[in-house]
Amino acid sequence: MNKKVLIAGWFSFELGHPTAGDILALNVTCEWVEQAGYSYDIAFDLPFEGGVNWRLVEASTYSHVVFVCGPFEQSQYEADFLNRFNTCRLIGLNLSMLVPLEKWNPFDLLLERNSSLTVRPDIVFLSQEPQVPVVGICLVEPYPGALDSVANEAINRLVNSRQMAVVYIDTRLDSNNTHLRSSAEVESLIARVDVLLTTRLHGTVLALKNNVPVLAIDPEAGGAKIVAQAEKIGWPIVFKADELDDQVLANAFNYCLTDQARRKVQECRDNSMVMAKEIQNEFISELTHPIELEIKFQNRLANPVANKWMSDLSASSRIKPNWVNKLKKNSKKLVKTISYLTLPIPIYNYLLSRKR
Numbered sequence: 001m002n003k004k005v006l007i008a009g010w011f012s013f014e015l016g017h018p019t020a021g022d023i024l025a026l027n028v029t030c031e032w033v034e035q036a037g038y039s040y041d042i043a044f045d046l047p048f049e050g051g052v053n054w055r056l057v058e059a060s061t062y063s064h065v066v067f068v069c070g071p072f073e074q075s076q077y078e079a080d081f082l083n084r085f086n087t088c089r090l091i092g093l094n095l096s097m098l099v100p101l102e103k104w105n106p107f108d109l110l111l112e113r114n115s116s117l118t119v120r121p122d123i124v125f126l127s128q129e130p131q132v133p134v135v136g137i138c139l140v141e142p143y144p145g146a147l148d149s150v151a152n153e154a155i156n157r158l159v160n161s162r163q164m165a166v167v168y169i170d171t172r173l174d175s176n177n178t179h180l181r182s183s184a185e186v187e188s189l190i191a192r193v194d195v196l197l198t199t200r201l202h203g204t205v206l207a208l209k210n211n212v213p214v215l216a217i218d219p220e221a222g223g224a225k226i227v228a229q230a231e232k233i234g235w236p237i238v239f240k241a242d243e244l245d246d247q248v249l250a251n252a253f254n255y256c257l258t259d260q261a262r263r264k265v266q267e268c269r270d271n272s273m274v275m276a277k278e279i280q281n282e283f284i285s286e287l288t289h290p291i292e293l294e295i296k297f298q299n300r301l302a303n304p305v306a307n308k309w310m311s312d313l314s315a316s317s318r319i320k321p322n323w324v325n326k327l328k329k330n331s332k333k334l335v336k337t338i339s340y341l342t343l344p345i346p347i348y349n350y351l352l353s354r355k356r
Helices: 020-035 076-084 148-160 183-191 201-209 225-233 246-256 259-288 291-301 322-341 345-355
Strands: 004-008 039-042 064-072 089-097 109-111 134-138 165-168 195-198 214-218 238-240
Touching: 004 020, 020 039, 020 064, 020 089, 134 148, 134 183, 134 201, 148 195, 148 214, 148 246, 183 201, 195 201, 195 246, 201 214, 201 225, 201 259, 214 225, 214 246, 225 238, 225 259, 238 246, 246 259, 259 291
Parallel strands: 004 039, 004 064, 064 089, 089 109, 134 165, 134 195, 195 214, 214 238
Antiparallel strands: none
16 A cells, blocks of 8 residues: 555635644654655645646545644535545544544545544644744834834845744834833733844833843944943943844844853843942932032023023924924814815815815
8 A cells, every 4th residue: 555645724715715733733743644654745835846746646646645733614615625645544633623523534544633423632632843933023113313124124134034933012102003001001012022133212111120141232333321331231242233233233132142142131230230230329319418419500590691591592493392294284184174175076076076
């Protein structure tokens, strides 16, 4: 008897919605088939590559066909597949049988995950997929003078160069793109990644504070606050957006995954906390013994020029309150609406039809 097996599943259908669990179950099945002394082909469809197309192979090539993992019912996909390999020994493995078995069981051997008769543990419990680093990505939004797009592209190239589980983290709380609602949620997520890639100052700080190695890129040419902060606390993995090199970034990322990097993080964290405590002491001392602060305050009040902070700003550079911008926007809409309503009806109807 020909001892070749075709292994199929929802990864064998372009619109089969395959999951990570399907692929892990497939890997387990391949191991079991090899242990049983059989060779095998895998039926893949897009977006997966390799394997065979089950619609094109000769059914007589295979002694057994295994359909592994996921729901299984009496629908068109299942019918097409079963009819194609009706002359083979049909095996169902790790399936959730949606039709009661007393009404329908198309398999010669069924080791289902669950059915109307029994429940078994999912075979993915036996999968041994190697784990990859969990990498947080925390990016600053574009702002004038920043080379954020250069930094972002470099980070994307690094991410695409190897396997890693990417988690996007937004530190903004007024409008958060990653559905985080508080500083505690932001920090808790950063604390749980293996490495953080960031163009944000507080991405850098929160990572190091929580013993997470960070690959920081200062988005300003020549470096600004991120470079200054990293140099002050002694963290070496910081780069300037106008001096990026892909190989250097790759080497830095590899370093961030080492025990040596973890020890360096701890050293920087401890030193930073000592220096921050000094700021705390100075702040409290100035408030509790405010002699020098009071002298500076009185001198400022006595000097009118020192209180004209906006005197040198042009009107165009001054930030307008949000309500002013909204009023201006709504006023334009109101003027436009009034102009439309005062038009003769035939002209109004014509413009309205053009707009639609």
